[in-house]
Amino acid sequence: xxxxxxxxxxxxxxxxxxxxxxxxxxxxxxxxxxxxxxxxxxxxxxxxxxxxxxxxxxxxxxxxxxxxxxxxxxxxxxxx
Amino acid sequence: xxxxxxxxxxxxxxxxxxxxxxxxxxxxxxxxxxxxxxxxxxxxxxxxxxxxxxxxxxxxxxxxxxxxxxxxxxxxxxxxxxxxxxxxxxxxxxxxxxxxxxxxxxxxxxxxxxxxxxxxxxxxxxxxxxxxxxxxxxxxxxxxxxxxxxxxxxxxxxxxxxxxxxxxxxxxxxxxxxxxxxxxxxxxxxxxxxxxxxxxxxxxxxxxxxxxxxxxxxxxxxxxxxxxxxxxxxxxxxxxxxxxxxxxxxxxxxxxxxxxxxxxxxxxxxxxxxxxxxxxxxxxxxxxxxxxxxxxxxxxxxxxxxxxxxxxxxxxxxxxxxxxxxxxxxxxxxxxxxxxxxxxxxxxxxxxxxxxxxxxxxxxxxxxxxxxxxxxxxxxxxxxxxxxxxxxxxxxxxxxxxxx
Numbered sequence: 001x002x003x004x005x006x007x008x009x010x011x012x013x014x015x016x017x018x019x020x021x022x023x024x025x026x027x028x029x030x031x032x033x034x035x036x037x038x039x040x041x042x043x044x045x046x047x048x049x050x051x052x053x054x055x056x057x058x059x060x061x062x063x064x065x066x067x068x069x070x071x072x073x074x075x076x077x078x079x080x
Numbered sequence: 081x082x083x084x085x086x087x088x089x090x091x092x093x094x095x096x097x098x099x100x101x102x103x104x105x106x107x108x109x110x111x112x113x114x115x116x117x118x119x120x121x122x123x124x125x126x127x128x129x130x131x132x133x134x135x136x137x138x139x140x141x142x143x144x145x146x147x148x149x150x151x152x153x154x155x156x157x158x159x160x161x162x163x164x165x166x167x168x169x170x171x172x173x174x175x176x177x178x179x180x181x182x183x184x185x186x187x188x189x190x191x192x193x194x195x196x197x198x199x200x201x202x203x204x205x206x207x208x209x210x211x212x213x214x215x216x217x218x219x220x221x222x223x224x225x226x227x228x229x230x231x232x233x234x235x236x237x238x239x240x241x242x243x244x245x246x247x248x249x250x251x252x253x254x255x256x257x258x259x260x261x262x263x264x265x266x267x268x269x270x271x272x273x274x275x276x277x278x279x280x281x282x283x284x285x286x287x288x289x290x291x292x293x294x295x296x297x298x299x300x301x302x303x304x305x306x307x308x309x310x311x312x313x314x315x316x317x318x319x320x321x322x323x324x325x326x327x328x329x330x331x332x333x334x335x336x337x338x339x340x341x342x343x344x345x346x347x348x349x350x351x352x353x354x355x356x357x358x359x360x361x362x363x364x365x366x367x368x369x370x371x372x373x374x375x376x377x378x379x380x381x382x383x384x385x386x387x388x389x390x391x392x393x394x395x396x397x398x399x400x401x402x403x404x405x406x407x408x409x410x411x412x413x414x415x416x417x418x419x420x421x422x423x424x425x426x427x428x429x430x431x432x433x434x435x436x437x438x439x440x441x442x443x444x445x446x447x448x449x450x451x452x453x454x455x456x457x458x459x460x461x462x463x464x465x466x467x468x469x470x471x472x473x474x475x476x477x478x479x480x481x482x483x484x
Contacts, residue, residue, distance in 0.1 A: 015143060015144065035210070035211065035214070038210040039147070039209070039210050039211065041210075042207065042209060042210045045207060046207065
């Protein structure tokens with residue numbers, strides 16, 4: 001579920017299709033620079049109403065990093 | 081001896097037209113772009129403006145470019161592109177990579193700022209879009225012009241309210257005269273039709289509710305406009321070497337500050353700027369045929385500007401043609417003086433003086449030849465373009481025909 005949303009947001013940002021995204025893809029190879037990355041995180045924060053800390057932003061290299069971090073933050077939110 | 085500086089390219093977009101030829105055709109036909117504003121909150125008392133109705137940014141920019149382009153940056157890049165092409169220059173060439181770009185703005189990226197503040201203050205959102213700063217900052221338009229055209233020399237923004245683009249032009253000329261650059265893209269841009277700005281202008285009680293009638297007996301204030309205008313300035317030797325077309329010589333500039341009232345124009349300050357421009361250009365007062373007036377249509381400006389022209393030009397004032405094109409393109413704030421300079425350049429180039437539209441007869445203290453209603457064919461050897469900003473910041477630019 002989280003993966004599908006992340007793929008959708010990334011695809012929308014780079015004018016591509018979600019099917020063209022995989023977890024292993026480096027953000028840089030997708031043409032996502034730092035401004036692109038913060039825009040994607042902003043959209044995910046908005047979508048899930050969560051705060052993604054700056055430390056998380058610094059650790060993002062591949063698409064999977066976003067999915068994993070987001071799942072963790074959502075689990076934390078669910079457990080209160 | 082100082083280097084000569086020539087104008088070799090023009091670009092503009094405003095309510096009157098989206099290209100310089102369209103703008104000039106409308107100006108010289110005496111058309112006014114001032115119309116009832118659409119899509120404005122009913123709470124806003126300002127009901128008319130010279131807006132770019134029907135403007136669609138996606139006709140000019142790709143979807144990947146738009147997230148960083150506030151409306152004021154869009155106008156700047158569109159006008160800059162046209163000016164560069166008109167000058168026969170191409171993007172990302174050795175010439176542009178050495179060139180300067182100085183862009184005036186009175187407001188900056190207000191659309192971006194206000195959308196953000198609306199979300200924070202009225203919609204109780206706690207986060208804002210991450211591009212809010214780079215998109216809305218006052219220098220964003222200058223950066224976007226640089227990026228889109230490959231201009232890599234000195235690039236920055238100048239803010240002096242309604243004289244912003246005149247000061248930008250002057251700064252570009254000084255850079256060329258000093259030898260720092262050979263080519264400078266200069267001008268200004270603004271997009272002030274946002275809720276907060278309209279409410280702020282409304283509060284000043286200087287905006288007309290019907291139309292702009294500069295120097296007229298029944299004038300009722302200024303009318304806001306939007307858009308951008310850009311000019312390519314070039315040193316004489318650079319223009320000659322590449323066989324560039326020269327519209328006019330940017331012969332002189334005069335700047336002054338009133339150091340007085342924050343909004344009331346000052347005859348002394350205006351006169352000083354006019355005198356300095358003539359002196360800098362080496363022009364006798366009686367050599368000037370045309371002045372593109374600041375001419376806002378407010379009670380205060382039009383009387384003060386007329387009095388200053390009398391003081392500086394003496395008996396020759398009665399022979400001058402003085403028109404306010406704000407009656408047609410509105411007061412585009414940071415873009416105003418660049419739009420007006422383009423009109424002045426073309427008046428020299430074409431031998432045709434754009435009129436003051438909506439003129440209904442001279443107001444008290446307004447007794448010059450304001451070229452009412454209809455453009456006038458007249459050869460022009462030298463002309464001035466006036467800009468007098470809130471805050472008492474005055475800038476006058478003197479142009480001379482190339483064959484003078």
